[in-house]
Amino acid sequence: MEKKFEFDSSGIEILKTTSASADLQIDLVEEGNVVAYVEVDSNDYVPEAERSGKKLTIRFQKGTNINIPFIKNLFDGGADVNNIRLLVPRSIQELDVNNASGDISITDFDLRGLKINNVSGDVKIENCSMNEFNFSTVSGDLTFVASNYRRGKFGSVSGDLNIKGLPPMERDTSVSTVSGDAIISYSDEPRFDATISSVSGDVSSDVGLVKVDKKHYRSGNGEPQEYLKMSSVSGDLIINAKYRGTPAKEVKVETAPKVSEERRSDRATVEENLQDQETKKILLLFKEGKLTKEYAVEMLGILGYSEKEIEEMLEVDEELKKLKDSVDVVMTEEDAESEESSEEPEAPEKPKST
Numbered sequence: 001m002e003k004k005f006e007f008d009s010s011g012i013e014i015l016k017t018t019s020a021s022a023d024l025q026i027d028l029v030e031e032g033n034v035v036a037y038v039e040v041d042s043n044d045y046v047p048e049a050e051r052s053g054k055k056l057t058i059r060f061q062k063g064t065n066i067n068i069p070f071i072k073n074l075f076d077g078g079a080d081v082n083n084i085r086l087l088v089p090r091s092i093q094e095l096d097v098n099n100a101s102g103d104i105s106i107t108d109f110d111l112r113g114l115k116i117n118n119v120s121g122d123v124k125i126e127n128c129s130m131n132e133f134n135f136s137t138v139s140g141d142l143t144f145v146a147s148n149y150r151r152g153k154f155g156s157v158s159g160d161l162n163i164k165g166l167p168p169m170e171r172d173t174s175v176s177t178v179s180g181d182a183i184i185s186y187s188d189e190p191r192f193d194a195t196i197s198s199v200s201g202d203v204s205s206d207v208g209l210v211k212v213d214k215k216h217y218r219s220g221n222g223e224p225q226e227y228l229k230m231s232s233v234s235g236d237l238i239i240n241a242k243y244r245g246t247p248a249k250e251v252k253v254e255t256a257p258k259v260s261e262e263r264r265s266d267r268a269t270v271e272e273n274l275q276d277q278e279t280k281k282i283l284l285l286f287k288e289g290k291l292t293k294e295y296a297v298e299m300l301g302i303l304g305y306s307e308k309e310i311e312e313m314l315e316v317d318e319e320l321k322k323l324k325d326s327v328d329v330v331m332t333e334e335d336a337e338s339e340e341s342s343e344e345p346e347a348p349e350k351p352k353s354t
Contacts, residue, residue, distance in 0.1 A: 002039050003048060008267075010032045013054040016096040020061035022081040023102040023121070026088055028093070028109050034058070035087040042079030051091040059086055060163060061100075103140075110252050129249040146246040156180040160235075165243045166190075167274075168220075169251075173228045184230075185243035191220030195227040195240075201232045205239040212306075283313060 009015075014036060017024070018045065022039075029035075038060065046306045048059040060081050088095070093112040097104060103121040106114070106128060123135070124143045134143060135151040137159045137215060145164040154161050154175045161175060161182040168190040181201075189207065196203055198217045209217045220225060230237045243346040268335075279300065288298040293314060300310045 001041070001043065002037055005036045005038065006035070007034045007056060007058065008051075009056065009091065011054060012051070012056045013092060014056070014096065015088060015092050016057045016098070017086065017116045018057075018059045018098045019081065019084060019100070019102060020059055021101045022060060022061075022084050024084045024086065024097065024099055024104045026097070026109075028107070029087045029089055031089050031091070032087075034089065034092070036060070037085040037087075038081060040079045040081050041085040042186055045079040045081070057145070060213045084178070087173040107267045112251070121298075127249060128245075129251045141242060142159050145326040146248050148248040148251050156182075165245055165248045167248050168225055169227050173226060175228075175230045175237075178233045179234045179237070180232075181236045182230060182232065184240075186239075186241040187243050187247055189220055189241050190226060191222055192226040192228045193218055193224040194230070196230045196234070196237060198232045198237055200234045203238075203254050204236070206216065207239050209239075223320075227251075255315050286314065288324065 009032075011261070012034075016341060029031050034056065037057065037140045038045070038047065048331065050057045073099055088109075090110075094114070095109070095111060095117045097106070098117045099119070099121055101120045101144055103124045104116065104118060105126075106116075106124070107126045109128045109130070111128065111130040113134075114128065114130045115132075115134045116125075116136070118137045118140050120137075120139045122141045123137065124145070125147050126143075126145050128147040129149065130319075133152040135144075136155040138157045139159050140156075141160045141162070141164050142154065142156070143164070145162075148169075150165065152174070153171045154173075154211070154212060156177045157180065158178060160179045161177060161180060161184075161276070164173075165185060167187050173184070175184070183288045186207070194209075194217045195215050196209075196217055206219075207219045211217055230239075282291065285291040286293070296314060297310055302311070
């Protein structure tokens with residue numbers, strides 16, 4: 001049977017849902033309260049709702065009347081919830097969706113943040129935009145289509161991640177899998193700064209990638225718009241710019257100037273982190289005079305730096321070294337002069353009597 005539940009949503013900006021094995025469909029409505037249509041096998045079933053400030057939490061999973069979550073999950077005596085259709089008003093700015101084994105479908109939202117945790121069900125995000133997107137799954141697949149974000153994090157163990165139709169723009173993307181494949185399809189040639197690595201999976205791209213060093217790549221002409229990080233253990237990593245499907249939505253919630261400032265700060269942090277501990281150690285030893293320039297050049301070359309980058313790094317360190325040496329010389333001379341001036345003149349020897 002299908003039951004309808006309505007939840008007072010006045011003043012609510014954040015909606016969190018939890019369910020066990022039900023399929024969940026979340027649709028946008030222009031106004032009103034959050035409404036749930038639940039397919040359930042018991043006439044006595046009622047979901048639990050809790051309101052705290054601007055946050056509303058709805059628990060759809062099976063449960064008893066024992067008000068201890070851990071015991072409630074272990075000794076479940078409630079009804080079987082099979083399907084949930086959730087109508088969410090536009091006034092909701094953040095969604096936090098948690099599910100165990102059911103499928104999830106979310107369509108047509110413009111959000112400040114969207115977070116999804118799923119274990120084994122498949123997830124489809126369509127025609128949505130958000131500033132923050134955070135997705136994690138164990139074995140379920142993700143289809144992210146005609147949707148967009150400013151900062152996105154995608155994580156999977158064995159599920160595949162398929163991100164379709166991203167327009168080139170300022171954004172941060174982090175994609176990691178263990179054995180699942182990850183595919184990012186751009187609607188046009190992207191300009192990104194990327195760290196891409198896989199232990200045993202294949203890495204392929206129809207985008208012109210220029211290798212900067214070990215796992216560091218750049219794509220496109222001009223200043224990078226996007227920072228992209230992709231990693232896997234055995235899953236394949238694929239990047240292409242040939243998507244011709246429905247275009248992704250613009251990100252509307254956050255104003256562009258704020259994003260631009262944050263993005264510049266993020267890019268500076270990324271560039272700083274690209275110089276790993278081995279590089280810093282070599283430069284430190286060179287600055288301290290424990291490595292010759294020739295040896296430092298050779299070691300930095302092994303790490304994958306270009307001749308120009310090595311020259312620039314060593315040039316800065318040589319200038320600092322010269323400055324330090326000159327300061328040390330001046331200090332030494334000043335110390336010597338100070339010591340001489342502080343010494344009292346020796347008294348003349350008395351003439352010996354004969």
